[in-house]
Amino acid sequence: MNNRIRLLSEQMANLIAAGEVIERPASVVKELLENALDAGAKNIQIKIEKGGRQLISVKDDGIGMSADDALLCLERHATSKISAPDDLDKIGTLGFRGEAIPSIAAVSRMKLTTRQKNNLNGTEISIEGGKIKQVKEAGFPPGTKIDVRNLFYNTPARRKFLKSEENELYHISAHLERLVIAYPEVSFNFQHNERQIKLYPIVESLRTRIITALDSNAEDYLLPVEYQDEYCKIRGYISTPDYTKNNKQYQLTYVNHRWVKNNTLDFSLYKAYGSFVEKGKYPLAVLFIDIPAGEVDVNVHPTKREIRFRKEFEVKKRLLLALNNALSKKEVIPQVVFENDSNKTANRQNIFTQVKVDYQPGHHKYVTYKINEDAEVFKITSLKDQNKHEAYRILGQVANLYLIVEYDNGFYIIDQHAAHERVQYEKIMSEFEKGPVESQHLMYPSPLDLPTSKLELLKAYLEKLENFGFVIEIIGPDSFFIKAIPAILNESSENPRQLVYDILDELALNSESNAEKKIVSNIAASIACHSDIKESDKPPQIVIESIISALFSCQNPFVCPHGRPTLIRLTLAELAKKFKRK
Amino acid sequence: MKIVCQRSLILKAINDVLGVTNKDTLPILSNILLDGRASGLELVGTDLEVGIKTVLPDVVKEIGAITVSARKLSDIIRELPEAELQIVLDDNNNVIISCQNAQFCLNGIRKEEFPLFPEFSEAESFEISSEILTDIIKKTIFAVSKEESRYTLNGVLLNATAGSLTLVATDGHRLAVAGTTLEKVSSDDISIIIPIKALNELSKILSVEEKSSVRLMVEETQVIFKVGSTIIVSRLIEGPFPDYDRVIPKEVNQKITLSRDELTHVIRRVSLLANQKTCSIKFILKHDEMEIVAKNPEAGEAKELLKINYQGDFIKLGYNYRYLLDVLKCIKSENIIFEITQPLNPAVVRPESEIENYLYVIMPMKV
Ligand SMILES: Nc1ncnc2c1ncn2[C@@H]1O[C@H](COP(=O)(O)OP(=O)(O)OP(=O)(O)O)[C@@H](O)[C@H]1O
Ligand SMILES: [Mg+2]
Ligand SMILES: [Zn+2]
Numbered sequence: 030m031n032n033r034i035r036l037l038s039e040q041m042a043n044l045i046a047a048g049e050v051i052e053r054p055a056s057v058v059k060e061l062l063e064n065a066l067d068a069g070a071k072n073i074q075i076k077i078e079k080g081g082r083q084l085i086s087v088k089d090d091g092i093g094m095s096a097d098d099a100l101l102c103l104e105r106h107a108t109s110k111i112s113a114p115d116d117l118d119k120i121g122t123l124g125f126r127g128e129a130i131p132s133i134a135a136v137s138r139m140k141l142t143t144r145q146k147n148n149l150n151g152t153e154i155s156i157e158g159g160k161i162k163q164v165k166e167a168g169f170p171p172g173t174k175i176d177v178r179n180l181f182y183n184t185p186a187r188r189k190f191l192k193s194e195e196n197e198l199y200h201i202s203a204h205l206e207r208l209v210i211a212y213p214e215v216s217f218n219f220q221h222n223e224r225q226i227k228l229y230p231i232v233e234s235l236r237t238r239i240i241t242a243l244d245s246n247a248e249d250y251l252l253p254v255e256y257q258d259e260y261c262k263i264r265g266y267i268s269t270p271d272y273t274k275n276n277k278q279y280q281l282t283y284v285n286h287r288w289v290k291n292n293t294l295d296f297s298l299y300k301a302y303g304s305f306v307e308k309g310k311y312p313l314a315v316l317f318i319d320i321p322a323g324e325v326d327v328n329v330h331p332t333k334r335e336i337r338f339r340k341e342f343e344v345k346k347r348l349l350l351a352l353n354n355a356l357s358k359k360e361v362i363p364q365v366v367f368e369n370d371s372n373k374t375a376n377r378q379n380i381f382t383q384v385k386v387d388y389q390p391g392h393h394k395y396v397t398y399k400i401n402e403d404a405e406v407f408k409i410t411s412l413k414d415q416n417k418h419e420a421y422r423i424l425g426q427v428a429n430l431y432l433i434v435e436y437d438n439g440f441y442i443i444d445q446h447a448a449h450e451r452v453q454y455e456k457i458m459s460e461f462e463k464g465p466v467e468s469q470h471l472m473y474p475s476p477l478d479l480p481t482s483k484l485e486l487l488k489a490y491l492e493k494l495e496n497f498g499f500v501i502e503i504i505g506p507d508s509f510f511i512k513a514i515p516a517i518l519n520e521s522s523e524n525p526r527q528l529v530y531d532i533l534d535e536l537a538l539n540s541e542s543n544a545e546k547k548i549v550s551n552i553a554a555s556i557a558c559h560s561d562i563k564e565s566d567k568p569p570q571i572v573i574e575s576i577i578s579a580l581f582s583c584q585n586p587f588v589c590p591h592g593r594p595t596l597i598r599l600t601l602a603e604l605a606k607k608f609k610r611k
Numbered sequence: 612m613k614i615v616c617q618r619s620l621i622l623k624a625i626n627d628v629l630g631v632t633n634k635d636t637l638p639i640l641s642n643i644l645l646d647g648r649a650s651g652l653e654l655v656g657t658d659l660e661v662g663i664k665t666v667l668p669d670v671v672k673e674i675g676a677i678t679v680s681a682r683k684l685s686d687i688i689r690e691l692p693e694a695e696l697q698i699v700l701d702d703n704n705n706v707i708i709s710c711q712n713a714q715f716c717l718n719g720i721r722k723e724e725f726p727l728f729p730e731f732s733e734a735e736s737f738e739i740s741s742e743i744l745t746d747i748i749k750k751t752i753f754a755v756s757k758e759e760s761r762y763t764l765n766g767v768l769l770n771a772t773a774g775s776l777t778l779v780a781t782d783g784h785r786l787a788v789a790g791t792t793l794e795k796v797s798s799d800d801i802s803i804i805i806p807i808k809a810l811n812e813l814s815k816i817l818s819v820e821e822k823s824s825v826r827l828m829v830e831e832t833q834v835i836f837k838v839g840s841t842i843i844v845s846r847l848i849e850g851p852f853p854d855y856d857r858v859i860p861k862e863v864n865q866k867i868t869l870s871r872d873e874l875t876h877v878i879r880r881v882s883l884l885a886n887q888k889t890c891s892i893k894f895i896l897k898h899d900e901m902e903i904v905a906k907n908p909e910a911g912e913a914k915e916l917l918k919i920n921y922q923g924d925f926i927k928l929g930y931n932y933r934y935l936l937d938v939l940k941c942i943k944s945e946n947i948i949f950e951i952t953q954p955l956n957p958a959v960v961r962p963e964s965e966i967e968n969y970l971y972v973i974m975p976m977k978v
Contacts, residue, residue: 457888460888463908463909465978467886467889467891467929467976467977467978468976468977469784469889469931469974469976470955470957470974470975470976470977471783471784471974472781472783472784472785472786472853472858472957472972472974473783473853473858500977513977516888516889516890516891516931516976516978517888517889524758524760524761527760
């Protein structure tokens with residue numbers, strides 16, 4: 030027999046952030062799965078009944094426990110994973126506090142069955158509300174099974190907080206999914222109410238796991254991320270900028286195999302894609318950072334969800350490099366590629382029949398636009414801006430979407446919608462700079478539903494938000510209502526609540542500086558978005574002229590407020606190359 | 612199918628249902644159903660939200676049914692001379708329209724492809740004069756929210772209880788309430804939210820109908836209006852309508868009486884220089900006068916003085932001038948009453964006459 034678990038000393042125990050680990054069935058599932066994975070399991074079976082209220086059972090084929098260990102693991106701060114204070118700095122397992130099993134046992138009826146491979150007999154222990162009721166020998170295949178019944182049966186207050194079966198199941202699946210992604214070499218069999226919900230077989234690669242477990246549509250859009258030096262190793266997959274999701278749930282980051290939420294990682298992703306992804310869209314990303322355990326502090330949050338990097342900047346730098354590498358195997362600047370077939374040339378009106386736009390780095394999906402057959406080619410106008418610009422000529426409009434302008438030794442293809450947004454945006458920005466900000470009061474104040482992390486942020490920026498027209502009233506400690514909105518929003522149908530969420534999201538990314546700018550630019554972008562030129566409109570010539578002249582005098586004419594490009598350029602030199610003149 | 616009919620007669624029927632045909636969703640929904648039955652020609656259009664059916668008696672010579680493009684059909688018939696025309700369906704689903712020397716052949720789609728007109732019971736809830744209904748719809752519908760995310764505000768609330776009918780609309784910045792008395796109501800109270808689209812179509816139909824009455828039936832998920840030989844069935848918006856009574860101030864500090872026309876003109880003039888993005892104008896109240904001011908750093912400044920009867924404190928109020936003009940347009944009486952409490956509390960605008968049964972609430976701006 031081989032005993033491994035020790036009780037941590039009092040001093041050690043205090044070093045570890047205490048806290049309520051078990052919030053709901055999903056936390057139980059997560060802890061049990063982590064234990065099974067730490068025990069080296071290859072096949073894990075999860076059985077849930079009634080959303081976890083009735084039963085949560087996790088069975089693994091890992092190393093199992095001796096009879097002594099099985100009893101000891103029920104004690105608080107009993108762990109086989111660390112022993113000396115130094116170990117805390119190099120945690121290589123998912124668990125380390127020796128807290129999960131006793132915390133679960135205290136609030137449920139638990140049955141633990143386990144056997145080590147070289148032991149002939151297994152052990153079965155029944156516990157109720159943390160008290161051991163029975164210990165006996167039992168036949169069992171090598172591995173461990175923990176059944177948790179009637180969760181929170183002895184803490185009715187918490188039991189009352191459990192949500193519907195579907196809701197709890199959703200949270201369980203979310204936790205499961207995160208672990209499943211990190212362990213392609215392990216199979217997971219997930220059952221609910223005796224029905225198999227999901228079976229994740231062992232697969233040969235992370236890529237296959239991502240496609241089978243996370244998003245099968247992403248298959249054609251995954252770019253590998255690889256980076257390694259003495260300090261850390263980064264690997265994983267991200268989607269090309271043209272494949273995005275509507276929420277961040279498809280962005281999973283892991284540090285030393287542990288799924289974490291970390292602002293540095295979020296921010297690097299946001300930064301790397303920058304203007305290639307529209308606001309409100311999120312590329313898919315699964316990233317693993319392997320870094321010496323001493324370089325991260327996992328002991329920040331009781332559920333181990335948050336971590337801190339010792340050298341945040343070093344990590345950010347490397348991650349950005351890795352992401353940029355993955356994204357820019359090719360040129361990232363928008364460029365134009367003509368179709369290969371060059372039999373019909375010369376006719377100028379034909380030249381745009383097939384324009385292919387390729388601004389997806391490392392990726393061969395082309396977007397093809399056809400000319401609108403009856404789109405008239407506008408009368409050529411020559412405008413000269415007195416001081417700033419040299420002459421440009423508006424050549425015409427393609428597919429009611431794009432404007433073609435000759436300018437600066439080549440020509441520009443301008444997305445008229447994006448260009449118009451940019452123009453509106455800069456107008457509104459200057460509006461804000463000019464005078465006092467007016468706000469429109471609401472008949473029915475709109476409640477804000479915010480996570481605790483955002484509440485503090487909101488409180489900190491309450492006054493600044495009010496300076497820009499958002500009057501937000503505090504009704505209770507965590508109950509906020511929008512009472513008034515910037516009057517400038519009147520004519521747009523933007524949902525003010527969403528706007529506040531967006532602003533807070535952005536403030537959260539990098540809160541120290543530039544808060545005003547972020548608030549204003551969010552308001553401005555949301556208004557500009559509702560501007561009057563819709564896609565596939567054919568605005569009159571005079572409007573086109575004014576958009577272009579306004580765009581060319583914008584402070585930043587190159588991207589729309591959401592970060593999409595407003596124009597792409599084709600130079601004469603490039604043309605000459607295409608026509609094999611050089 | 613064979614229909615023989617006077618041009619203007621069928622044109623009116625087509626126009627009644629045209630509004631709900633819609634080319635953006637399913638292609639079949641851009642069609643109109645022509646269903647020639649023994650009882651008459653039924654013309655049906657629907658966008659699946661709102662369906663309209665109207666019946667022309669005595670025009671069906673041979674029964675049969677087909678759907679054709681509503682736009683094309685109405686365009687063709689509009690251009691025909693005022694005469695008797697004939698619509699015939701051939702064996703290949705072609706619809707042949709002939710009138711004097713002109714002939715058109717339209718491709719049709721079989722009736723089976725067209726959505727079924729919703730079933731409804733005949734249990735009537737109440738009947739109301741079309742004039743009164745048109746009036747209270749007009750007085751409220753402009754305040755309906757256009758913001759799709761607040762879908763319960765995308766319609767008009769209709770409340771009917773013993774002896775009275777009330778319509779309410781709000782977009783969260785202003786609120787419109789208009790009511791009338793009812794002679795006959797079914798025993799149950801009614802409280803439903805009718806999509807703006809249905810009321811627009813109803814108003815359109817009522818505007819070309821001679822004075823008549825509208826019969827209304829409410830079922831769990833739909834409302835039915837019957838006007839003459841036309842039926843409108845609309846889905847209801849489900850969900851709670853905000854408590855509108857709560858936002859109508861019960862106690863007011865100041866009631867200011869103003870001439871509707873004068874105020875309208877002043878606001879129209881002054882707002883010429885208002886910031887056209889925020890639409891704000893200011894009311895500055897002093898002893899016995901009110902100054903209306905608009906300021907716009909780009910354009911300049913406008914102000915105009917109105918003599919009023921006011922003994923309260925000096926006070927500055929801000930409003931969206933468009934909201935004010937919308938309301939003034941709806942008020943019929945010569946004078947209006949403007950009721951205020953605090954600068955940042957809602958203001959009430961109502962007709963002076965006590966018998967008038969409508970009012971408006973406007974949320975202020977901080978300027
Ligand atoms: N499925 C399992 N197979 C083998 N050993 C297990 C298993 N589950 C738990 N153990 C043993 O029981 C000990 C206590 O588990 P517990 O989850 O309470 O603490 P931990 O994993 O060490 O730390 P944490 O509280 O951070 O999860 C573990 O250290 C491990 O030795
Ligand atoms: Mg553990
Ligand atoms: Zn944009």
